[in-house]
Amino acid sequence: MKRHLFLLALTILIVVASELQVPAIMPEMARDLGVDTGRIGLLVSFFALGMALGGPVIAYALRHLPPKKALLTVVAAYAIPELLVPLVHDCWWVALMRVLTGCLAGAAVGLSVAYAARLAPSQSKIGEAVSIVLSGIMAGIVIGLPVSHFIASRWNWQATFYVLGAAAFLFFLLSLLTLPDRSAASADDSAQDLRNLRLPRLWSRYLVSFLTIGSAYAAFSYFTPLLEQNAGFSTDATTLILLAYGLCSLVGNLIVGKLADNHAVGVLRFGHALLFVSLGVLAIASESQPLVLTMVLIVGLAGVTMNPPLVTRVVEIGGSGNLVATVHMSVITLGITVGTAVSAGTISAFGDDPAVAMWTGSVFALLAAAALAFQTGRKRSTGPLRLTKQSHEDGQARLEMTWLLVFWKWQWPLL
DSSP, X not given: OHHHHHHHHHHHHHHHXXXXXXXXXXXHHHHHHTOOHHHHHHHHHHHHHIIIIIHXXXXXXXXXXXXXXXXXXXXXXXXXXXXHGGXXXXXXXXXXXXXXXXXXXXXXXXXXXXXXXXXXXXXGGHHHHHHHHHHHHHHHHHHHHHXXXXXXXXXXXXXXXXXXXXXXXXXXXXXXXXXXXXXXOOHHHHHHHHHHTTOXXXXXXXXXXXXXXXXXXXXXXXXXXXXIIISXXXXXXXXXXXXXXXXXXXXXXXXXXXXXXXXXXXXXHHHHHHHHHHHHHHHHSTTOHHHHHHHXXXXXXXXXXXXXXXXXXXXXXXXXXXXXXXXXXXXXXXXXXXXXXXXXXXXXXXXXXXXHHHHHHHHHHHHHHHHHHHHHGGGGOOGGGHHXXXXXXXXXXXXXXXXXXXXXXXXXXXX
C-alpha cells in the first residue's frame, strides 16, 4: 500500500512545486514579459484562486469516475497548460494558464487525499495514509523554490515549466501502470457526498482547518523578512533555516500521521498551543537569534503538520468522498490566502514590521483552539438526548461560523 501512497504524494509534490515556481523565477519572468514584479506576483494569487474555487468544480464533474481514472484525467490535463506557458508571451495569457493550472492542481490534491482514504486498509488507518500523501506538500516546500530557481538560473524560466509538465506526464505513466483500481462511487454514495456538504458540523470542522493552516501561513509567509531584518541572519543562513523548517515539517507530518487516527483532538490541542506560544515568542523576541531559530523550527513541527488530524476529523463527519475532500483542501487554501492577506494588512497598519505577522498567526491559532473547544465540549451529551444533541451541534456550528464572520469583519478594514 505504501508505495502507492508515496506515488500519490509525488502528485502533490508536483503541484506544490508548480505553485512555488513563480515566486522562484519572478525577476526573470518580469524582464522577459516586460512587466513589473508586482504583476508577476499576481500569478501566485491567480493560481491559489484557481485551487480554491476550481478544484471542487472539477471534482464534482468527475464524481462518477473511478478514483484512478479521475486522478489521471486531472494530471494529464494539468500538464497541458503547464507546458503551454512558455509558448505564450503575454502576461494575461500566462495568467489564464495559471488559473487553469491552479484549478487542476486543487482537484489533484483533493482527489489524491480521497484516493488515499480509499487505499487505507481500514477506517482506523485513514489518518496515517493521508499523512503519507500529504508529505508531498512538505517535500514540495523543501525543493520547490530552490529547484525552480536553479533551473531558471542555469537555463531560463521557461525550462521550469517544461520540467514540471514533463514530470506530470511521467507521473501519469507511472500511475497508469502501478496504481490499483478502485470502483467508482455509486450514485447513492455520490449523492451522499454532496448532501454531506450541507452539514453545519462538517463546515465547523472545515473552520478549524481554515484557522489552523491560516495560522501557520500567516506567520510562515513572512519568515524571510523576520529572519533577515529583525533577527539579523544572513541570506545564506536564512536559506538554511527555511530548509530546516521544511525538513521539520516533513518529519512532523509523518509523526502526527501516526497519532492522527486515535488522538486527533489531542494532537490538534497540542499543536494549537505550540503555535500560539511559539508565534507569540517570535513576535516578542524577534531580535534574539537563538529564540527565533528555535521557534521557527517548532512552527515547522506544529504548523502545516496538523493536516492529518484535520482530515481525520472531517472524514468522521463527511466521509472520504471526492467532493468533501476537495472542498476541504479548498478551504485550507483559502485559509492560506486569508492568513497571508490579514498579515499583510496588519503589517501595513502597524509599521511594516514582520513581527506583527507573528501576532496575527498567534491570534489565528487561538481562534482555532477556541473553535475546537466548542466542538469537543459537546461530547458530554449522551444517551436519550441524541436528538437534542444533534440540533445543539448544528446550532453550535452555526455559532462558530457567525463568530468567524464577526472576526473577519473586524479584520477586513486592515486589508
